Amino acid sequence: MTTWPRPVPLIGDDTAASERAADPTGWALPEPDRAGLYRTIGARRDVRRYRPDPVPDEVLTRVLGAAHAAPSVGHSQPWRFVVVRDPAVRDRAAVLTDRERLRQAAQLEPEAGARLLDLQLEGVREAPLGVVVCCDRRTPAAGVLGRATFPDADLWSCAAAIQNLWLAARAEGLGLGWVTLFRPAELGELLALPDGVVTLGWLCLGWPDERPPAPGLERAGWSRRQPLEDVVLTDRWPATDPAPPPNRLRSPEPAAVVGARDAADRLLTPPGSLGVLDRAVDRAVALGRTELTGGTLLLAAADHPVTGHGVSAFPVSTTRDIAAAAVAGQALGATAARTAGLDVVVVDAGVHGTAVPGALAVRPVGVRGDLLTAPAMTPDDVATLLAAGRRLGAERGRRPAWSRSARWGWATRPWRRRWPAGCCTWNRPTWSGWVPARTRRWWTGSGRWSTRPSPAPGGAWTRCARWPSSADRSWPSWPARCWGRRRPARWWSSTGSPPRWPHWSPWGWSRPRSRRWWPGSAAGSAGTSWCCRRWASSRCWTSGCGPVKASGRCSPRGCCVTG
Known part of the structure; x- marks a missing residue:
C-alpha cells in the first residue's frame, strides 16, 4: 500500500495532530526562556525615581514594539502611544497630578490620605520620557468583533499593551511608573486629543534611580499582596462571600477640625503634608490653642525585638545612629527644629544595647519579647513609659521659653528651669550643707528629692548631673x-x-x-x-x-x- 506524505502548509501551523498528541508540552519555550520570563514578571516594579540620562531610540523602539504586540479585541489594535519629551509639557502634567493627589487624599481615611501625600510622584517631571497610552474609541462598539457584548474590551486591550511595555522595559533595565492621578479631560486637553480618544494614564519611562526589591506601595504599608489561594475560585463564586477590596474613604470629620483645615489651606503649604502632625495641629487649632510661642521636638527612640525576624527595612544600628546624631544636633529634624527656635529632647526608650549617651533614658527593665513568643514589654514597663511620657510632657509644657547663652550654659534665666523627674545626682544641697558623696538621690519633679528612682532606675538623665557643676545650670523650684x-x-x-x-x-x-x-x-x-x-x-x-x-x-x- 502506498503512503503519501502529509501536506505541510507554507504558512500557519505546520505541526500534525499526531505530533501534538504525542507531545502536548512540545510548544513550551526552552527552560532558560521560561525562567527568564517568570523572573521578569516577578521583578517588575512601579518605579518613582529616575535619572536624567536619555533613553536610546533603539531601546524605546523595542519597548514600544513589545507593547504593540499585545492582544486586542477583534484585532482592533486601538492603542496609540504619545511619547512626551518636552519638559514644559511634563511640568504641566505634574501640576495636574499634584492637584488631583490633594483632591483624592481629602476623600480617604486619614492614614491612607497621609500615605498618599507621602508617595514620591515626581517621576512625571524627573523621567526623561512620558508615554501616554491612548485608546481610540471612535469606532462603534458593535462594529468591532467582541465589543458588542463587552464594550470596554478595547480598554482592556490597551491595558494588555501597557503590561507588555512594562515587562519589556524591565527586561531592558528601564524603570516604568504608571500614574493615574489625572482627570481624563484635563490630560486629554493637555495633549490635544480629539473627541472619542481617551487616555489610560501617564507612563513615566527612564533609567531608574532606585532598585526597589518589593512593590513600593507594599513597602510603604499601603497594602500587601494577597495569597494566591485567596484570589483563585473554582467553578463559581463561593457561597461564603470573600471580603471585597478595602475601602479607604474617610468618614466625616468634626466641623471644627474641618474649619481648621480650611484655614490652613490659606497657608503656603500643601494641606496635610505633615501627616499625623498636621492632623494634631488641626485639632489643637480647633480647640483654640493657636497662640504658640515655642515648643519642643521630642524624639523617642527604641528598637523592637520583632526586627530580629527581618521585618524592618534597616539594620538595628540605624536607631542608635539617628538618636546619637539628634543628641549631637546633626540630625536633619533636630537641626530644623533648633533653626525654628524649638528645643530638642531625645529620649532613649529602649534602643538596642547600652543607653544612648546624652539622651534621657527611660528604658524598659523587664523582659522584652518579639510578639511571637512573648509580648514586646511587660505591663509594668508600659505603665512606666506612659507615666514618664506624661511627666515629661507636663514638664515641657510648664517650662517657659528662654534664649540660650554661652555664659550660663543652658539659658539666660537658669533659676526658672526645673529638673525633669527622674534626674539623679550623687550629691544634693540640704539645709546644713551637702549630702556626703555616693549618696544617690532622685529628683521627683514635685519639689523634693527621693531615695527611690523615679521614673527610670538608671537615673541617666544627662541634663541633671552632679551638682554643683558648671556644665549644668538647671535649678529646681526652691x-x-x-x-x-x-x-x-x-x-x-x-x-x-x-x-x-x-x-x-x-x-x-x-x-x-x-x-x-x-x-x-x-x-x-x-x-x-x-x-x-x-x-x-x-x-x-x-x-x-x-x-x-x-x-x-x-x-x-x-x-x-x-x-
Missing part, C-alpha cells in the same frame, strides 16, 4: 532662700525674679566678710524681714540683726550672714 559662697553661688527668689543685689558675682561673694541680706524677693536692704542662708554655717537674725536661731532652717522673720 523656696525663697539665698545661697552663699559655695559654687555655684546663687540667690533664689520665690517669685522667680532675677536676683539683684550689690557686689555679687556668679562664683561667690565679691566682698568676703561683708554682711548681706536676702528678703525672698528681687531686692534686699537692711532693716526688713529676711530669709537668708549660707551653706553649713548660717546664722539667723531678726530684722535688727539680733540672733533668733543659730542652726537649722532660717527664721521666717529674717536673717543675715557674714561672708
Whole structure:
C-alpha cells in the first residue's frame, strides 16, 4: 500500500495532530526562556525615581514594539502611544497630578490620605520620557468583533499593551511608573486629543534611580499582596462571600477640625503634608490653642525585638545612629527644629544595647519579647513609659521659653528651669550643707528629692548631673532662700525674679566678710524681714540683726550672714 506524505502548509501551523498528541508540552519555550520570563514578571516594579540620562531610540523602539504586540479585541489594535519629551509639557502634567493627589487624599481615611501625600510622584517631571497610552474609541462598539457584548474590551486591550511595555522595559533595565492621578479631560486637553480618544494614564519611562526589591506601595504599608489561594475560585463564586477590596474613604470629620483645615489651606503649604502632625495641629487649632510661642521636638527612640525576624527595612544600628546624631544636633529634624527656635529632647526608650549617651533614658527593665513568643514589654514597663511620657510632657509644657547663652550654659534665666523627674545626682544641697558623696538621690519633679528612682532606675538623665557643676545650670523650684559662697553661688527668689543685689558675682561673694541680706524677693536692704542662708554655717537674725536661731532652717522673720 502506498503512503503519501502529509501536506505541510507554507504558512500557519505546520505541526500534525499526531505530533501534538504525542507531545502536548512540545510548544513550551526552552527552560532558560521560561525562567527568564517568570523572573521578569516577578521583578517588575512601579518605579518613582529616575535619572536624567536619555533613553536610546533603539531601546524605546523595542519597548514600544513589545507593547504593540499585545492582544486586542477583534484585532482592533486601538492603542496609540504619545511619547512626551518636552519638559514644559511634563511640568504641566505634574501640576495636574499634584492637584488631583490633594483632591483624592481629602476623600480617604486619614492614614491612607497621609500615605498618599507621602508617595514620591515626581517621576512625571524627573523621567526623561512620558508615554501616554491612548485608546481610540471612535469606532462603534458593535462594529468591532467582541465589543458588542463587552464594550470596554478595547480598554482592556490597551491595558494588555501597557503590561507588555512594562515587562519589556524591565527586561531592558528601564524603570516604568504608571500614574493615574489625572482627570481624563484635563490630560486629554493637555495633549490635544480629539473627541472619542481617551487616555489610560501617564507612563513615566527612564533609567531608574532606585532598585526597589518589593512593590513600593507594599513597602510603604499601603497594602500587601494577597495569597494566591485567596484570589483563585473554582467553578463559581463561593457561597461564603470573600471580603471585597478595602475601602479607604474617610468618614466625616468634626466641623471644627474641618474649619481648621480650611484655614490652613490659606497657608503656603500643601494641606496635610505633615501627616499625623498636621492632623494634631488641626485639632489643637480647633480647640483654640493657636497662640504658640515655642515648643519642643521630642524624639523617642527604641528598637523592637520583632526586627530580629527581618521585618524592618534597616539594620538595628540605624536607631542608635539617628538618636546619637539628634543628641549631637546633626540630625536633619533636630537641626530644623533648633533653626525654628524649638528645643530638642531625645529620649532613649529602649534602643538596642547600652543607653544612648546624652539622651534621657527611660528604658524598659523587664523582659522584652518579639510578639511571637512573648509580648514586646511587660505591663509594668508600659505603665512606666506612659507615666514618664506624661511627666515629661507636663514638664515641657510648664517650662517657659528662654534664649540660650554661652555664659550660663543652658539659658539666660537658669533659676526658672526645673529638673525633669527622674534626674539623679550623687550629691544634693540640704539645709546644713551637702549630702556626703555616693549618696544617690532622685529628683521627683514635685519639689523634693527621693531615695527611690523615679521614673527610670538608671537615673541617666544627662541634663541633671552632679551638682554643683558648671556644665549644668538647671535649678529646681526652691523656696525663697539665698545661697552663699559655695559654687555655684546663687540667690533664689520665690517669685522667680532675677536676683539683684550689690557686689555679687556668679562664683561667690565679691566682698568676703561683708554682711548681706536676702528678703525672698528681687531686692534686699537692711532693716526688713529676711530669709537668708549660707551653706553649713548660717546664722539667723531678726530684722535688727539680733540672733533668733543659730542652726537649722532660717527664721521666717529674717536673717543675715557674714561672708
